[in-house]
Amino acid sequence: MIRANTDRVLRDLYHLRSIGTxxxxxxxxxxxxxDMQTRHWLAEQLQAxxxxxxxxxxxxxxxxxxxxxxxxxxxxHIESQNHAGWLDGALGVIYALEAARAVAExxxxxxxxxIAFADEEGHFTEASFLGSESFVGDVTEEMMDRSVCRSGRxxxxxxxxxxxxxGRPRLAIEPDRYKAFFEAHIEQGQTLESEGLQxxxxxxxxxxxxxxxxxxxxxxxxGTTKMAIRRDAGxxxxxxxxxxxxxxxxxxxxxxxxxxxxxxxxxxxxxxIPGGAEMIFQFRDADQQVLDRLKARLFALVEEAGRGPCAxxxxxxxxxxxxxxxxxxxxxxxxxxxxxAPGKYLxxxxxxxxxxxxxxxxxxxxxxFVPSIGGISHHWTENTSDEDIALGAEVFVDAIGRVLSxx
Amino acid sequence: MIRANTDRVLRDLYHLRSIGTxxxxxxxxxxxxxDMQTRHWLAEQLQAxxxxxxxxxxxxxxxxxxxxxxxxxxxxHIESQNHAGWLDGALGVIYALEAARAVAExxxxxxxxxIAFADEEGHFTEASFLGSESFVGDVTEEMMDRSVCRSGRxxxxxxxxxxxxxGRPRLAIEPDRYKAFFEAHIEQGQTLESEGLQxxxxxxxxxxxxxxxxxxxxxxxxGTTKMAIRRDAGxxxxxxxxxxxxxxxxxxxxxxxxxxxxxxxxxxxxxxIPGGAEMIFQFRDADQQVLDRLKARLFALVEEAGRGPCAxxxxxxxxxxxxxxxxxxxxxxxxxxxxxAPGKYLxxxxxxxxxxxxxxxxxxxxxxFVPSIGGISHHWTENTSDEDIALGAEVFVDAIGRVLSxx
Numbered sequence: 001m002i003r004a005n006t007d008r009v010l011r012d013l014y015h016l017r018s019i020g021t022x023x024x025x026x027x028x029x030x031x032x033x034x035d036m037q038t039r040h041w042l043a044e045q046l047q048a049x050x051x052x053x054x055x056x057x058x059x060x061x062x063x064x065x066x067x068x069x070x071x072x073x074x075x076x077h078i079e080s081q082n083h084a085g086w087l088d089g090a091l092g093v094i095y096a097l098e099a100a101r102a103v104a105e106x107x108x109x110x111x112x113x114x115i116a117f118a119d120e121e122g123h124f125t126e127a128s129f130l131g132s133e134s135f136v137g138d139v140t141e142e143m144m145d146r147s148v149c150r151s152g153r154x155x156x157x158x159x160x161x162x163x164x165x166x167g168r169p170r171l172a173i174e175p176d177r178y179k180a181f182f183e184a185h186i187e188q189g190q191t192l193e194s195e196g197l198q199x200x201x202x203x204x205x206x207x208x209x210x211x212x213x214x215x216x217x218x219x220x221x222x223g224t225t226k227m228a229i230r231r232d233a234g235x236x237x238x239x240x241x242x243x244x245x246x247x248x249x250x251x252x253x254x255x256x257x258x259x260x261x262x263x264x265x266x267x268x269x270x271x272x273i274p275g276g277a278e279m280i281f282q283f284r285d286a287d288q289q290v291l292d293r294l295k296a297r298l299f300a301l302v303e304e305a306g307r308g309p310c311a312x313x314x315x316x317x318x319x320x321x322x323x324x325x326x327x328x329x330x331x332x333x334x335x336x337x338x339x340x341a342p343g344k345y346l347x348x349x350x351x352x353x354x355x356x357x358x359x360x361x362x363x364x365x366x367x368x369f370v371p372s373i374g375g376i377s378h379h380w381t382e383n384t385s386d387e388d389i390a391l392g393a394e395v396f397v398d399a400i401g402r403v404l405s406x407x
Numbered sequence: 408m409i410r411a412n413t414d415r416v417l418r419d420l421y422h423l424r425s426i427g428t429x430x431x432x433x434x435x436x437x438x439x440x441x442d443m444q445t446r447h448w449l450a451e452q453l454q455a456x457x458x459x460x461x462x463x464x465x466x467x468x469x470x471x472x473x474x475x476x477x478x479x480x481x482x483x484h485i486e487s488q489n490h491a492g493w494l495d496g497a498l499g500v501i502y503a504l505e506a507a508r509a510v511a512e513x514x515x516x517x518x519x520x521x522i523a524f525a526d527e528e529g530h531f532t533e534a535s536f537l538g539s540e541s542f543v544g545d546v547t548e549e550m551m552d553r554s555v556c557r558s559g560r561x562x563x564x565x566x567x568x569x570x571x572x573x574g575r576p577r578l579a580i581e582p583d584r585y586k587a588f589f590e591a592h593i594e595q596g597q598t599l600e601s602e603g604l605q606x607x608x609x610x611x612x613x614x615x616x617x618x619x620x621x622x623x624x625x626x627x628x629x630g631t632t633k634m635a636i637r638r639d640a641g642x643x644x645x646x647x648x649x650x651x652x653x654x655x656x657x658x659x660x661x662x663x664x665x666x667x668x669x670x671x672x673x674x675x676x677x678x679x680i681p682g683g684a685e686m687i688f689q690f691r692d693a694d695q696q697v698l699d700r701l702k703a704r705l706f707a708l709v710e711e712a713g714r715g716p717c718a719x720x721x722x723x724x725x726x727x728x729x730x731x732x733x734x735x736x737x738x739x740x741x742x743x744x745x746x747x748a749p750g751k752y753l754x755x756x757x758x759x760x761x762x763x764x765x766x767x768x769x770x771x772x773x774x775x776f777v778p779s780i781g782g783i784s785h786h787w788t789e790n791t792s793d794e795d796i797a798l799g800a801e802v803f804v805d806a807i808g809r810v811l812s813x814x
Contacts, residue, residue, distance in 0.1 A: 189631030206630065210677060221784055222666040223613065223691050223758035224596030234667050235652065242649045245642065259629040260641050261677040263670050270617060270668040270687040270724075280677040284630050317677075351630035377628055 001405075002102040004095075004397035006390035012094045013389065015041070016078075017086040025380030026086050029151065030079040030119040030130075031059060031159040038078050038090075042116055045097055049104045051114065057168035058134045058144070059118035059160070065100065065111025072400050073113045073363060074099055074182040076355060077120030077131065082151060085186070085382025087389075089120060091370065092184040095393055099182075099400045110404045113178070117355045123149055124156050128320075132358040134170050173362055180329040180403050181365040183356040184396050186384055190375030191348060198391050199345035200369030201333045204286035205357040206255070206349060207322040209295060211281050213240065213302060217310035219267065219275025233277035234265040236310035241279065243301050248283075251297055253290040255349050258283035277310075286322040286349045295319075323357035326364035329403055333368050336398035341391055352377075368396055408812075409509040411502075411804035413797035419501045420796065422448070423485075424493040432787030433493050436558065437486040437526040437537075438466060438566040445485050445497075449523055452504055456511045458521065464567070464575035465541045465551070466525035472507065472518025479807050480520045480770060481506055481589040484527030484538065484762060489558060492593070492789025494796075496527060498777065499591040502800055506589075506807045517811045520585070524762050530556055531563050535727075539765035541577050580769055587736040587810050588772040590763040591803050593791055597782030598755060605798050606752035607776030608740045611693035612764040613662070613756060614729040616702060618688050620647065620709060624717035626674065626682025640684035641672045643717040648686065650708050655690075658704055660697040662756050665690035684717075693729040693756045702726075730764035733771030736810055740775050743805035748798055759784075775803055 019041070020026045020034030028034040039061045046053045046063030053063045061078070065071060076092025093116045100112035117131030126147040127133045147156035160166050187193075192200050217233035241260055248258055259282055266276035283294050299314065306312035330347075337345035348369070356365045370392035373383045384392075426448070427433045427441030435441040446468045453460040453470030460470045468485070472478060483499025500523045507519035524538030533554040534540045554563035567573050594600075599607050624640035648667055655665055666689055673683035690701050706721065713719035744752035755776070763772045777799035780790045791799075 187631065188628050189633070190636065191631075191633070194636075208630070208678075220782065221595050221759060222668060222689065223615070223664065223760070224594065224784070225664070225758075225782065226596070226598070226662075227664055229597065229601075232666070234670065235648075238645055238648045238652070238667075241642075241645045245645070255633075257630065257632070257634055259639070259678070259680055260645075261629060261672065261679050261681065262675045263641065263672050265668065265670050268669045270689055271615075271666070272668050273666055274668065282629065282677055351632070352628060353630070375627065375632065377631070 002106045002108065002397060002401035004098050004102055004393040006393050009094055009098050009393040010386055010389060012097065013087065013090060016090045022083045023380045025084055025382060026080045027083045028080045029082055030121065030123040031163050035079045036163050039116065042078065042093065042097070046114055049101050051100065054171065055165065057160070057165055057170040058131055059163065059165055060131045060135060060171055061116040062171050063100065063114040065113055067111060069110030070179050070404050071111055071113055071177055072180050072182060072403055073115060073178040074400060075115035075117065076183050076185060078116040079119060079121055079123070081121045081378050083380055084378050085380060087186050087384055088377055088382060091186060091389065095184040095396045098393055099397045102397050103404065108404065112400060120355050123151065125150060128353065129355055129358050132355040135173050136358055136362060137172055175362040178363045180326065181356065181359045181363040182329060182396065182400055183354060184368045184370070184392060185354055186377060186382065187369040187372045188352050188377035189372065192346060192369065192371040193373065193375065195346065197344050197346050198371060198388050199337045199341045199395050201330060201337060201345060201347045202325050202350045202367035202369060203330070203347055204325055204349045205323040205354055206284040206286045206351055207291055207320045208282055208284050208353060209291055209319045210317040211298065212315045212317055213279050213281055214313050215277040215310045217275055220273045222271045222273050225273055230273055231309040232273050233310050234274035236305060236308055236312065237263065237277040237279055240301060240305040240312065243304065244298065247297055247301060248294065251293050253285050253287050256283060256285045256290060256294065257351060284351060288322060291322070323360040325360065325366050329364055329366035329399070332399040332402040333366055333395065335402060336395045339398060340394045368392065409513045409515065409804060409808035411505050411509055411800040413800050416501055416505050416800040417793055417796060419504065420494065420497060423497045429490045430787045432491055432789060433487045434490045435487045436489055437528065437530040438570050442486045443570050446523065449485065449500065449504070453521055456508050458507065461578065462572065464572055464577040465538055466567070466570065466572055467538045467542060467578055468523040469578050470507065470521040472520055474518060476517030477586050477811050478518055478520055478584055479587050479589060479810055480522060480585040481807060482522035482524065483590050483592060485523040486526060486528055486530070488528050488785045490787055491785050492787060494593050494791055495784055495789060498593055498796065502591040502803045505800055506804045509804050510811065515811065519807060527762050530558065532557060535760065536762055536765050539762040542580050543765055543769060544579055582769040585770045587733065588763065588766045588770045589736060589803065589807055590761060591775045591799060592761055593784060593789065594776040594779045595759050595784035596779065599753060599776065599778040600780065600782065602753065604751050604753050605778060605795050606744045606748045606802050608737060608744060608752060608754045609732050609757045609774035609776060610737070610754055611732055611756045612730040612761055613691040613693045613758055614698055614727045615689055615691050615760060616698055616726045617724040618705065619722045619724055620686050620688055621720050622684040622717045624682055627680045629678045629680050632680055637680055638716040639680050640717050641681035643712060643715055643719065644670065644684040644686055647708060647712040647719065650711065651705065654704055654708060655701065658700055660692050660694050663690060663692045663697060663701065664758060691758055695729060698729070730767040732767065732773050736771055736773035736806070739806040739809040740773055740802065742809060743802045746805060747801045775799065
């Protein structure tokens with residue numbers, strides 16, 4: 001049995017919050033000076049507990065526990081979204097650091113390898129989760145060459161060079177080394193808060209299936225073109241959207257979500273009937289059967305829409321795989337939650353993507369959530385109470401201790 | 408009885424097409440060098456037939472018939488939309504010039520004052536029809552001071568100065584001088600063509616009622632926010648749009664048109680539930696009762712939408728008045744059409760706005776259309792057959808002759 005030192009956890013999180021502070025949150029985009037400052041700080045903390053520590057060629061920070069015995073891998077990302085919250089990513093890194101310290105101090109066999117992935121927040125192109133995808137071997141040198149910052153800070157290669165990381169090798173996962181991978185994260189939703197709960201044990205990370213749907217009609221004068229002969233691409237888009245909202249509720253799973261986040265009418269003049277229209281549509285679920293069912297219905301609705309006056313085409317932008325969390329480490333989280341937060345935990349899916357979904361196919365993975373106040377994330381007002389942060393650390397560290405000491 | 412010289416009409420239109428030629432159309436925005444070239448050319452033609460000719464302080468070209476007898480005012484605009492058609496505006500100016508020439512040559516009493524308005528196409532801010540609104544006294548000096556080019560060519564005042572018009576007085580209409588105002592224009596729609604007709608006699612110019620409808624919901628993560636608690640401003644917009652398309656067909660008039668030309672979701676990220684959404688919605692009709700009925704229904708639907716999870720507000724962007732064409736000049740056009748195009752004319756409303764709607768409250772006004780090939784306008788492929796252009800000139804000039812010779 002190992003225990004978290006929750007004062008130390010809060011102290012370290014406050015320290016990270018002091019680097020790149022933006023209002024009550026932080027601004028630490030991947031490979032910014034502030035981001036690199038946190039990575040070097042983390043490396044020092046890991047060295048201080050005797051871990052062999054590296055910042056690799058894509059800015060992943062890795063602290064390797066020396067000595068014999070079972071090993072658990074734990075971590076999250078340390079950079080932030082632009083002008084965003086202080087805990088998104090940092091929480092999971094500090095929990096992992098605390099688990100490594102607690103194990104080292106307890107003198108029990110085995111250890112916790114700690115990793116702070118680079119760019120889970122997607123500041124750079126070519127990959128959704130650049131650091132963890134590099135770690136599992138999914139990022140080629142050519143992808144690195146092409147990758148640029150989405151906010152215009154330049155090429156990945158140039159920013160790596162500025163950070164002093166040019167030419168460093170990139171670390172590769174050793175799947176057989178680990179009994180499990182654990183990641184903690186803020187929930188980024190309101191489920192825990194609205195039910196008065198403190199811990200979420202994640203069953204699965206949803207897949208995101210995203211599509212660009214395009215309509216082609218006839219651009220025309222909005223005054224002189226009679227309704228009967230119009231081929232209004234905007235109206236056709238609206239009608240498909242309406243059909244989706246009509247049909248999806250009949251066939252979704254209990255946790256499915258679907259969203260039209262962007263709509264463009266072309267040319268967009270008030271007195272011009274749109275000749276073109278485009279929508280970005282996505283849905284998320286952790287159940288492959290539900291995903292397949294939704295996709296089939298979506299494509300049928302697109303075909304139905306195309307029988308109207310406008311042509312309708314659909315392009316797949318992404319169809320990620322759902323990641324099912326592994327039973328043994330998940331059970332350890334539940335046992336730990338029963339100890340520290342009896343009646344205050346929930347077994348739940350994750351609606352957001354996380355590095356754990358990249359690691360899950362190679363190492364038995366589990367995730368734990370703490371509540372997000374008001375469900376807010378990706379904004380500087382994101383927050384979690386100190387009490388919930390402390391409780392989360394207790395449960396997380398205890399669960400890792402259980403896995404290390406299990407047969 | 409006077410007659411148009413249709414060869415001269417075509418020759419003059421081809422000449423205008425040679426100034427600012429763009430592909431098969433023209434690019435002559437208001438106050439561009441090419442626009443000013445056509446205005447000076449027109450002034451010379453009017454001087455040549457003995458008209459007292461002025462280019463005024465807003466670039467309206469005015470040719471005043473000297474001598475005694477009844478006077479008809481006729482004209483249209485001479486500038487083009489950007490990279491647009493050769494006949495939109497120019498046709499009505501050359502028909503008016505031809506009517507003035509025919510009357511002058513026939514030696515009958517009276518005459519035709521010719522006007523080429525500035526900026527009917529709305530290149531400049533502060534007014535929809537800058538030239539004709541100035542002519543009727545609706546444009547103040549302060550509006551002139553504020554007016555800028557919508558395509559970024561600068562301030563109206565500066566461009567007037569470059570054109571050599573700074574400080575010139577602006578002409579004012581003398582309503583009692585004219586028996587009627589006549590404007591010819593391309594139809595900009597497909598009604599005449601699709602029915603195999605050659606002349607449209609306009610009964611009324613529709614009003615355009617335009618609204619900005621705004622939705623306020625809650626911006627949130629598209630993965631972690633459950634469907635039941637979402638306040639999706641985009642979805643609320645779609646649902647109002649759908650309700651409009653459901654309800655409007657039940658209460659519109661036979662010639663009503665309605666259009667959603669622009670939609671914006673805020674912030675527009677694929678993985679973000681829109682917290683805000685905006686649509687520009689307009690409808691057009693010539694019947695005040697229909698307009699009132701549509702507005703009442705629209706506002707009721709907006710109120711209905713606001714009872715959902717998102718706030719919904721509506722802002723009036725414009726509610727112009729429909730312009731009813733005057734019976735006597737309209738009857739002259741019909742008589743002329745019966746003579747030159749028996750069975751080939753249609754009495755019809757205009758779905759587009761025209762300078763005639765600005766003049767109509769002060770002078771008995773009438774408009775005549777010729778067919779647009781494929782209904783195309785505001786594009787360089789806009790066209791009308793030479794045969795239809797010639798026939799239109801015959802009908803138009805004959806109608807003006809009838810009004811001048813009527814008791």
